[in-house]
Amino acid sequence: MPAARRVYMDYASTTPMDPRVIEAMMPYFRDRFGNTMSPHYWGMEAREALEKARETIAAFIGANPMELIFTSSATESNNLAIKGVALANRGRGRHIITSKIEHPSVLEPCRWLEKYGFEVTYLPVDEHGLVNPADVEAAIRRDTTLVSIMHANNEIGTIEPVREIGKICGERGVYFHVDAAQSLGKLPVNVEEMSVDLLTISAHKIYGPKGIGGLYIRDGVKLEPLLHGGGHEHGLRSSTVNVPGAVGFAEACRIAGEVMSEEAERLRGLCGKLIKRILELDGVHLTGHPERRLPTIASFWLEFIDGERLIMELNERGIAASTGSACSSGKIEPSHVLLAIGLNERQARRGLRLSIGRWTTGDEIDYAVECIREIAEKYGACSERKSYY
Numbered sequence: 001m002p003a004a005r006r007v008y009m010d011y012a013s014t015t016p017m018d019p020r021v022i023e024a025m026m027p028y029f030r031d032r033f034g035n036t037m038s039p040h041y042w043g044m045e046a047r048e049a050l051e052k053a054r055e056t057i058a059a060f061i062g063a064n065p066m067e068l069i070f071t072s073s074a075t076e077s078n079n080l081a082i083k084g085v086a087l088a089n090r091g092r093g094r095h096i097i098t099s100k101i102e103h104p105s106v107l108e109p110c111r112w113l114e115k116y117g118f119e120v121t122y123l124p125v126d127e128h129g130l131v132n133p134a135d136v137e138a139a140i141r142r143d144t145t146l147v148s149i150m151h152a153n154n155e156i157g158t159i160e161p162v163r164e165i166g167k168i169c170g171e172r173g174v175y176f177h178v179d180a181a182q183s184l185g186k187l188p189v190n191v192e193e194m195s196v197d198l199l200t201i202s203a204h205k206i207y208g209p210k211g212i213g214g215l216y217i218r219d220g221v222k223l224e225p226l227l228h229g230g231g232h233e234h235g236l237r238s239s240t241v242n243v244p245g246a247v248g249f250a251e252a253c254r255i256a257g258e259v260m261s262e263e264a265e266r267l268r269g270l271c272g273k274l275i276k277r278i279l280e281l282d283g284v285h286l287t288g289h290p291e292r293r294l295p296t297i298a299s300f301w302l303e304f305i306d307g308e309r310l311i312m313e314l315n316e317r318g319i320a321a322s323t324g325s326a327c328s329s330g331k332i333e334p335s336h337v338l339l340a341i342g343l344n345e346r347q348a349r350r351g352l353r354l355s356i357g358r359w360t361t362g363d364e365i366d367y368a369v370e371c372i373r374e375i376a377e378k379y380g381a382c383s384e385r386k387s388y389y
């Protein structure tokens with residue numbers, strides 16, 4: 001039976017494109033379709049659009065345009081940052097530091113490097129998902145070349161102390177990479193203030209198109225490319241550049257720059273209301289930090305229903321939600337993030353993430369709360385509650 005209404009609460013996995021972004025991209029699919037490497041008029045036109053887009057995006061993160069390259073996604077940027085730095089600096093050392101709650105596109109490249117003789121320290125987090133900067137400091141060794149810590153977590157919304165960590169890395173002469181895919185457009189992101197050497201961003205999380213991401217690489221940072229070929233993007237990422245994507249990404253950044261503070265405040269209000277009302281139900285627990293969190297992610301674990309079943313129940317009511325990360329929903333594995341904040345395996349399969357964005361309304365918040373209340377009653381939140389304690 002088709003749901004009577006549809007409510008999208010999965011903005012953290014991907015966002016719809018802003019109509020202004022689509023408008024800005026259109027000419028670059030049709031008339032201005034050139035290859036940026038071509039010496040003729042079409043090539044020049046494409047090159048100009050690409051460099052203008054680079055300037056807009058670089059300005060949005062406080063970077064020099066020369067220090068920003070385009071990739072296909074945050075996944076690719078994370079892979080390039082980690083494998084690229086590890087390989088290029090292996091003469092200096094083979095030790096990397098990251099945290100247990102990073103996105104799989106950080107954790108998996110680290111695991112891959114371990115197969116080739118690199119050593120990785122996966123730092124623990126506290127019950128709210130915070131990395132302790134003192135732990136980073138203590139983990140740095142003489143052979144450490146890179147620290148990679150995310151700006152804001154995509155499952156539980158916790159905002160990490162990246163400034164403090166950046167300062168430590170700077171003092172110790174270790175490169176610092178930050179995955180800002182989830183925070184860009186919601187929190188101020190500035191490569192100078194955060195003292196980062198490498199920063200990952202992605203367009204489709206901020207109302208831009210899928211298939212385009214960026215990696216900020218501070219001038220002087222050595223890294224090996226993953227894609228070899230025609231030498232595009234300073235030789236760091238060969239492949240004909242996605243000009244419409246870059247133009248769309250830039251327009252998404254331009255809009256975010258314009259509306260960010262107002263939008264974040266509105267969403268913080270809605271998200272706060274959503275969290276407060278869901279926590280009024282029995283058997284529901286907030287995950288992530290109570291204050292230091294993104295204004296767009298409401299995350300919980302529920303005693304009375306497993307995550308997968310909950311997503312199905314919500315889907316039947318027209319609500320798009322997630323158990324946590326897109327990559328783990330659909331599988332029955334417990335969330336690595338929920339395990340890291342101290343939940344047991346059973347609890348870590350009971351996560352719920354509702355993520356809101358530009359087109360979320362107060363009415364939709366009411367509807368989501370109503371549906372979760374209904375599901376809580378169906379699965380007997382109250383009667384089961386005591387048995388788990």
Ligand SMILES: *Cc1c(COP(=O)(O)O)cnc(C)c1O
Nearest residue numbers: 073074075103154179181182202
């Ligand atoms: C979505 C996300 C990614 C992956 O982004 P893609 O552009 O889809 O590859 C990486 N890190 C974080 C924190 C994310 O939220």
